[in-house]
Amino acid sequence: MSRSVLYETGRTSSGIRRREVGSIGPCAAGRSAASEYLTEIVYKRLEAAILEGCLTPGQQLLETALAKEYGVSRTPVREALKLLVKGGLAEITSSGIFVTALTVKDVRGLLQTSQALQGLASRLAVERGTEEQMVQLEQILSVMEAATAQGYLQQWIAADKNLHTHIALMGDNKSLVRMVRQMESLVGRVRHLAIHLPGRLAQSNLEHRRIVEAIRARNTELAEQTIQEHLRNGERLIVSILQNFVVPFAGERF
Amino acid sequence: MSRSVLYETGRTSSGIRRREVGSIGPCAAGRSAASEYLTEIVYKRLEAAILEGCLTPGQQLLETALAKEYGVSRTPVREALKLLVKGGLAEITSSGIFVTALTVKDVRGLLQTSQALQGLASRLAVERGTEEQMVQLEQILSVMEAATAQGYLQQWIAADKNLHTHIALMGDNKSLVRMVRQMESLVGRVRHLAIHLPGRLAQSNLEHRRIVEAIRARNTELAEQTIQEHLRNGERLIVSILQNFVVPFAGERF
DNA sequence: GTATGCATGAATGTAAACAATATTTTTGTT
DNA sequence: AACAAAAATATTGTTTACATTCATGCATAC
Numbered sequence: 001m002s003r004s005v006l007y008e009t010g011r012t013s014s015g016i017r018r019r020e021v022g023s024i025g026p027c028a029a030g031r032s033a034a035s036e037y038l039t040e041i042v043y044k045r046l047e048a049a050i051l052e053g054c055l056t057p058g059q060q061l062l063e064t065a066l067a068k069e070y071g072v073s074r075t076p077v078r079e080a081l082k083l084l085v086k087g088g089l090a091e092i093t094s095s096g097i098f099v100t101a102l103t104v105k106d107v108r109g110l111l112q113t114s115q116a117l118q119g120l121a122s123r124l125a126v127e128r129g130t131e132e133q134m135v136q137l138e139q140i141l142s143v144m145e146a147a148t149a150q151g152y153l154q155q156w157i158a159a160d161k162n163l164h165t166h167i168a169l170m171g172d173n174k175s176l177v178r179m180v181r182q183m184e185s186l187v188g189r190v191r192h193l194a195i196h197l198p199g200r201l202a203q204s205n206l207e208h209r210r211i212v213e214a215i216r217a218r219n220t221e222l223a224e225q226t227i228q229e230h231l232r233n234g235e236r237l238i239v240s241i242l243q244n245f246v247v248p249f250a251g252e253r254f
Numbered sequence: 255m256s257r258s259v260l261y262e263t264g265r266t267s268s269g270i271r272r273r274e275v276g277s278i279g280p281c282a283a284g285r286s287a288a289s290e291y292l293t294e295i296v297y298k299r300l301e302a303a304i305l306e307g308c309l310t311p312g313q314q315l316l317e318t319a320l321a322k323e324y325g326v327s328r329t330p331v332r333e334a335l336k337l338l339v340k341g342g343l344a345e346i347t348s349s350g351i352f353v354t355a356l357t358v359k360d361v362r363g364l365l366q367t368s369q370a371l372q373g374l375a376s377r378l379a380v381e382r383g384t385e386e387q388m389v390q391l392e393q394i395l396s397v398m399e400a401a402t403a404q405g406y407l408q409q410w411i412a413a414d415k416n417l418h419t420h421i422a423l424m425g426d427n428k429s430l431v432r433m434v435r436q437m438e439s440l441v442g443r444v445r446h447l448a449i450h451l452p453g454r455l456a457q458s459n460l461e462h463r464r465i466v467e468a469i470r471a472r473n474t475e476l477a478e479q480t481i482q483e484h485l486r487n488g489e490r491l492i493v494s495i496l497q498n499f500v501v502p503f504a505g506e507r508f
Numbered sequence: 509g510t511a512t513g514c515a516t517g518a519a520t521g522t523a524a525a526c527a528a529t530a531t532t533t534t535t536g537t538t
Numbered sequence: 539a540a541c542a543a544a545a546a547t548a549t550t551g552t553t554t555a556c557a558t559t560c561a562t563g564c565a566t567a568c
Contacts, residue, residue: 037551039336064519073553074520075329079336082293086340088432095560096519109427116374117433120367173363175440178342179371179433186429291521318549327523328550349530350549512567519560526553533546538539 038076043083045070050089050099051188057101061090088186104242107190111235114183115228118164121180122223124171125215133170134216140166141205141212148201156201157192163208167215167227194237207233292330297337299324304343304353305442311355315344342440358496361444365489368437369482372418375434376477378425379469387424388470394420395459395466402455410455411446417462421469421481448491461487 046066049055061084066077081097084090091100102110129137140163147156161184168180194200207230214223300320303309315338321331335351338344345354356364383391394417401410415438422434448454461484468477 039551062519075552075554078520079333082333082337083340086337088429106428110429112378112427113371113374113430113433116370116430117367120370124366173366174360175342175364175437176367176370179367179437182436183429183433293521316549329522329524332550510568513565515562515564517560517562519558521558522556524553524555526551528551529549531546531548533544535542535544537542 038072039079039083042066042070042072042076043080046080046084047089047185050084051185053189055099057099059099061097061099087182089189102189104239107242108235108239110183110186110190111231111238114180114187115231115235117176117180117183118167118227118231119224121164121168121171121173121176122211122215122227123220124173124176125167126218126220126223128172129170129215133166137163137166137170137212137215141208144208145205148205153192153195156195157188160191160204160208161188167211170215190238190242191234193241194234197237197241200237204230204234292326293333293337296320296324296326296330297334300334300338301343301439304338305439307443309353311353313353315351315353341436343443356443358493361496362489362493364437364440364444365485365492368434368441369485369489371430371434371437372421372481372485373478375418375422375425375427375430376465376469376481377474378427378430379421380472380474380477382426383424383469387420391417391420391424391466391469395462398462399459402459407446407449410449411442414445414458414462415442421465424469444492444496445488447495448488451491451495454491458484458488 046055046061055061061081063074063077063081066081067074070077081090085092085097089100090097092098125133140159144156144159144163147153147159165177165180165184168177171177195204207226211223211226211230214226300309300315309315315335317328317331317335320335321328324331335344339346339351343354344351346352379387394413398410398413398417401407401413419431419434419438422431425431449458461480465477465480465484468480
């Protein structure tokens with residue numbers, strides 16, 4: 001693979017394009033630009049592929065194959081894989097790295113852990129959230145409701161994730177935000193399951209509205225109670241889907 | 255650096271020794287042996303250095319320097335650093351990777367998050383812990399008490415960490431165990447602070463014993479209440495130490 | 509026919525080389 | 539002496555090369 005001159009045309013045939021070299025404005029210098037490093041790009045693509053089920057649970061992740069597929073060398077793939085393992089989306093065994101397989105029990109555990117963290121987050125959000133953050137919370141909710149009306153499922157999912165992360169951010173607790181983010185990434189693998197049920201989106205919006213209002217009213221008990229109930233509802237639905245409709249995504253081992 | 259033949263004498267002068275090549279027993283084959291990879295070794299050494307304060311908060315972590323110090327190439331160091339960042343022990347900025355600096359507020363948040371997770375863990379441990387695990391829990395407690403009597407602080411700390419992780423394990427929830435482990439690693443940076451206070455070790459043992467007995471008695475409320483109280487006590491002490499004795503470890507920014 | 513041994517290939521860990529940027533030092537000019 | 543330009547250095551991202559281990563297949567021996 002001959003190296004293309006000065007990165008001008010990106011990396012390689014069908015490979016990941018790195019940075020726009022054309023932009024010769026201020027701050028054309030690259031390193032601290034917009035985190036366009038191959039490792040991160042590959043990581044995000046792999047994460048998305050796992051969340052969307054393109055990479056099926058239990059599937060082996062081979063450095064060489066992925067490097068070829070993404071048109072990069074093994075190194076960024078390798079680093080991305082290790083990060084996936086550290087984050088729990090992949091598992092490392094004696095015979096390689098594999099997409100973490102989720103049993104129904106695991107999913108239940110995932111959602112339960114998430115509940116504990118979100119409970120704390122909602123309490124702290126009530127105590128510490130600024131008025132500005134309250135407004136932003138409202139805005140996120142509006143986005144979700146608009147997305148519902150227009151049937152933008154992907155947007156709704158993103159906003160949902162955003163809402164829960166924002167509540168954690170309001171709590172002003174770095175480690176909590178870190179943990180919530182990591183959990184959101186893991187929960188992302190099953191979050192989409194429930195939203196196709198008729199009426200679930202509307203119901204979910206209703207619950208979200210109650211949560212937001214409890215937080216805005218700075219009612220600690222109500223906020224925690226509401227969010228817990230919301231998450232338990234989601235858990236119940238997702239678990240029942242996993243148990244009834246076998247093989248929600250291919251390759252699963254239950 | 256000329257590569258030594260067959261890894262016979264380890265890597266390089268003063269470098270990290272990789273595997274004993276002498277062991278030609280069964281399973282002398284290496285890859286899946288005991289995870290003696292340089293990346294992991296470097297990671298563990300860096301983690302330990304951060305927890306012990308040898309690498310001070312805010313200090314920059316330079317690939318080249320660390321590679322030289324450990325006598326390995328940049329590759330394993332690089333991977334280890336990315337894992338530290340992912341785990342929260344280091345932070346990446348535009349100008350490099352640095353040991354995460356902890357403010358008193360951060361520490362409070364850390365311990366608060368830990369409390370939420372441990373609370374869930376204790377509940378689940380009561381519900382799901384096997385008798386065998388209960389016995390193991392007792393054993394860990396015995397180790398701690400013995401360590402206290404003999405003044406083995408390092409051993410006590412390890413057992414303390416072990417105890418809390420074991421409670422999570424009893425809960426039979428993979429993601430919770432993952433999160434607790436990660437938090438224990440972060441909390442490890444300040445856990446040692448309180449134990450030098452006169453009487454704190456004995457008090458802590460007492461509280462641990464109460465926790466263990468509540469779990470053994472399968473008393474959910476008592477278990478959760480006791481562990482929360484234990485963690486709040488620790489938090490209170492650690493925070494007061496950080497606030498009173500300024501600069502508990504050098505380089506800190508409060 | 510089964511089993512042992514060796515060769516081949518694939519996958520991965522590690523190191524070194526290469527490329528590019530950020531920073532510092534030096535140098536030159538005013 | 540002070541500032542600007544340029545060179546040198548340092549740091550990091552990425553690729554490539556090499557070493558080792560593990561799996562597979564084939565050949566040979568019993």
